[in-house]
Amino acid sequence: MGKAGDTDEQMNKDGFRVHHLSEHDFNLDSISSNAIKVVRRLNSQGHQAYLVGGCVRDLLLDREPKDFDVATSALPEEVRQLFRNSNLIGRRFRLVHIRYGREIIEVATFRGSGDSNVQQKSSHQVHEDGRILRDNVYGSMNEDAIRRDFTINALYLDPEQETVLDRIGGMTDHDNRIIRLIGEPEERYREDPVRLLRAVRFSSKLDFEIEPATLQPIAFLGALLQSVPQARLYEEILKLFLSGHAQKTYAGLCRNDLLRHLFPQTDQLLNQAGNESLQQLIELALKSTDSRVRDNKPVTAYFLFAAFLWGSIEKTILDLAGSENEYLAIQNAMNEVLRLQAKAVSLPKRASIPMREVWTLQSRFRQRRGGKPHRLLEHPRFRAAYDFILLRAETGAIQPEIAEWWTRFQSVSAAQRRKMTQPSQRKPRRKKAVSDEQASVVSKPGDV
Ligand code: ATP
Numbered sequence: 001m002g003k004a005g006d007t008d009e010q011m012n013k014d015g016f017r018v019h020h021l022s023e024h025d026f027n028l029d030s031i032s033s034n035a036i037k038v039v040r041r042l043n044s045q046g047h048q049a050y051l052v053g054g055c056v057r058d059l060l061l062d063r064e065p066k067d068f069d070v071a072t073s074a075l076p077e078e079v080r081q082l083f084r085n086s087n088l089i090g091r092r093f094r095l096v097h098i099r100y101g102r103e104i105i106e107v108a109t110f111r112g113s114g115d116s117n118v119q120q121k122s123s124h125q126v127h128e129d130g131r132i133l134r135d136n137v138y139g140s141m142n143e144d145a146i147r148r149d150f151t152i153n154a155l156y157l158d159p160e161q162e163t164v165l166d167r168i169g170g171m172t173d174h175d176n177r178i179i180r181l182i183g184e185p186e187e188r189y190r191e192d193p194v195r196l197l198r199a200v201r202f203s204s205k206l207d208f209e210i211e212p213a214t215l216q217p218i219a220f221l222g223a224l225l226q227s228v229p230q231a232r233l234y235e236e237i238l239k240l241f242l243s244g245h246a247q248k249t250y251a252g253l254c255r256n257d258l259l260r261h262l263f264p265q266t267d268q269l270l271n272q273a274g275n276e277s278l279q280q281l282i283e284l285a286l287k288s289t290d291s292r293v294r295d296n297k298p299v300t301a302y303f304l305f306a307a308f309l310w311g312s313i314e315k316t317i318l319d320l321a322g323s324e325n326e327y328l329a330i331q332n333a334m335n336e337v338l339r340l341q342a343k344a345v346s347l348p349k350r351a352s353i354p355m356r357e358v359w360t361l362q363s364r365f366r367q368r369r370g371g372k373p374h375r376l377l378e379h380p381r382f383r384a385a386y387d388f389i390l391l392r393a394e395t396g397a398i399q400p401e402i403a404e405w406w407t408r409f410q411s412v413s414a415a416q417r418r419k420m421t422q423p424s425q426r427k428p429r430r431k432k433a434v435s436d437e438q439a440s441v442v443s444k445p446g447d448v
Pocket residue numbers: 052053054055069147148149150153154192194195239
């Protein structure tokens with residue numbers, strides 16, 4: 001890959017450095033033909049249009065981009081009119097989605113800096129903590145580059161000319177594998193605290209280093225994440241953990257003291273001695289999530305969050321232990337843990353409902369006689385709950401024999417299943433059933 005200073009560079013009239021792709025070990029065939037179509041159509045109407053963001057990064061790293069974003073001088077309404085198959089979306093910043101079957105090309109109009117255009121100033125609001133609330137100011141390509149978060153995200157690829165345009169040294173940082181915020185880091189983090197998470201995410205995903213000035217404020221600005229709207233924060237968390245680099249990203253969050261702003265209870269437990277099995281459970285869940293992404297298998301966030309919060313569930317069950325029966329104990333514990341979790345990041349129902357099921361089902365794996373195991377097998381959440389208990393067994397919190405029994409139970413014939421669940425010969429049926437019921441969901445010293 002070329003370095004800044006190579007002979008292939010020249011400057012265009014706007015002050016962008018022009019890098020010719022022919023000099024850069026670059027596979028143009030990986031660019032979506034639909035994205036090229038969009039750029040061509042916009043160009044043919046006299047608008048500037050480039051591929052930007054993640055797709056350019058991925059292409060430069062010779063990876064398959066997951067989607068293609070386009071930046072253009074055309075206004076959203078103009079883009080909308082040029083493409084029948086398009087929709088205007090977004091409130092914070094208006095975007096156009098152009099749909100080609102299952103592929104969506106996202107087109108954004110160049111964004112301004114917010115203070116260069118007096119007429120449009122009313123649509124750029126800054127909150128007193130420095131956070132940008134609404135940002136609908138359009139601008140030049142130059143302003144657009146400066147408004148972006150990291151230098152490597154401000155590269156503009158022109159598929160027609162086969163060039164990459166760079167205003168702020170993104171190409172050099174890319175070549176040197178560096179994550180660098182554009183502008184004054186603390187100010188940029190305060191403007192949009194999600195950038196704290198993005199810095200860690202890109203560094204983990206791309207295996208790039210966060211340069212010192214960009215890295216240094218992260219740990220002490222973490223509390224700013226509280227001001228991010230919950231839905232946006234949750235979406236960002238999904239990107240952190242479901243993009244195939246969950247293990248490294250999690251380590252990055254811990255290293256930069258950000259975990260406590262996302263999962264405070266988890267962070268607190270992990271900082272206490274004696275919680276090695278929780279640490280191990282989380283590591284195993286992260287690992288299995290990453291390997292599922294690698295194998296193109298579906299992944300769910302709730303499974304991972306169930307692992308993150310399991311230690312707190314076990315602890316709360318013990319803390320609340322009183323005269324309650326086991327069912328009530330776990331219900332109360334789940335309510336309490338999710339209530340505290342919501343103070344940092346509230347998990348939407350689509351995650352919390354299946355998560356509660358996985359937790360609630362854990363105690364039912366101890367019941368291995370009579371009709372109950374057969375009914376558990378039919379439960380819609382059986383598979384996730386079984387996968388979860390396998391991880392728990394791997395940490396040593398559950399007798400391996402229980403997990404093995406369930407693995408065998410699933411693989412054998414119906415007749416063999418009936419045999420496996422027959423009441424024990426030596427003990428009277430009622431007594432055995434009662435002792436199964438009494439088995440607790442939480443790990444006790446005698447369980448191992
Ligand atoms: P990926 O899609 O792999 O998550 P990406 O860089 O494409 O990475 P997007 O969220 O799709 O990330 O954003 C596209 C581009 O928009 C970014 O590359 C960046 O230039 C700009 N951008 C996104 N979020 C921000 C932000 N919070 N602040 C400034 N610019 C941003």
